[in-house]
Amino acid sequence: MTPRIAPPPLPSFRGRLHDARTATSIGRWLGLAITVCFLTGVISHYLQHPPNWLVDVLPSRPSWGYRLTQGLHVASGIAAIPLLMAKLWAVYPRLFVSPPLRSVRHALERLSVAVLVAAGVFQLFSGLLNIVEWYPWPFAFVPVHFAVAWLLAGALLLHIVVKWLEIRSHWGRGSTGPRAPAAEDEPDRRSLLTGIAAGVGAVTLTTVGQSFTPLKEFDLLAPRHPDHGTQGLPVNRTAAAAGVTASSAGNWRLTVAGPRPYGLTLPELNALPQVEVRLPIACVEGWSVEARWTGVRIRDLLERAGAPPRSRVRVVSLERAGAYRVMEMGSTYAADSLTLLALRLNGQVLSLDHGFPARIIAPNRPGVLQTKWVGRLEVL
Structure with a gap:
């Protein structure tokens, strides 16, 4: 009889670096990227679809203004994708805590996390598909993308408010929270953050040349090259x-x-x-x-x-x-x-x-x- 081979155990994702300090460190970068992406996206939307009261107010100068804001919008959105993946990896064990709801504050925290994750994943990946002009969905991209952007911004703000005390306690080099990380984890944490930064840098370097033409020679992953075309x-x-x-x-x-x-x-x-x-x-x-x-x-x-x-x-x-x-x-x-x-x-x-x-x-x-x-x- 052939001996049964036990299936490999599922990953527990409960390593030492799945802690609040690591999540906060990644969250600072992710929050900055989403904020830049949101603000420049609002500018882009109102330049494309201005309400009547804004039509004659929109400035025509600087002539390169839209080039800058839209370049930042796409670059920050692309950079936010690996940051979001890293953030989800860091907080994965805490997404499925038991009991799921312990108090009103905890319910608000869970709600903000659910909306934040869903809206973040939708915005970043639908935006990525938009820049390659692939629309595998039945709805109009522009109004839905704009509406979900406000939902994402609201969820992010609610999440920061609910988690502020924990964020503040893990913000600096010396964590003071009740779950302060062990000192021996710091070298591994620095290595992890360095790897994430290198990944974000590589993705940005190989795509930003489509708008920042001094880097166009590195434009390997972007769907457009600024010099290619009729x-x-x-x-x-x-x-x-x-x-x-x-x-x-x-x-x-x-x-x-x-x-x-x-x-x-x-x-x-x-x-x-x-x-x-x-x-x-x-x-x-x-x-x-x-x-x-x-x-x-x-x-x-x-x-x-x-x-x-x-x-x-x-x-x-x-x-x-x-x-x-x-x-x-x-x-x-x-x-x-x-x-x-x-x-x-x-x-x-x-x-x-x-x-x-x-x-x-x-x-x-x-x-x-x-x-x-x-x-x-x-x-x-």
């Missing part, structure tokens, strides 16, 4: 995906609707005074790159149409469908001297994938609002 820039939405063809763009005529409406063919638009600006294009997926754009100032086109001062403008694309086929631009952007109806990129006529015959380029704006294949401008 005319040296990445392309998120191609002309084929938007339903725009060379023939549909070939019969193009720009319509400018306002008190004095008019239309322009491409040769007529090229005959107008041309302006060249250096502006970054920064996408919500985290990549960004600066380029030279040449075209006609939006404010000059609106002025010719008799637009009153501080007018907004609605931009309509030739694309057949899409969440951003129609875009509205506040008066601050419309009046900025850097905001162009661009016709050329880095000295070359726009390719079809980059928005030929004309596209919007404006400072401090998300890439999804830099409308391509512009067919109509409407003074609001």
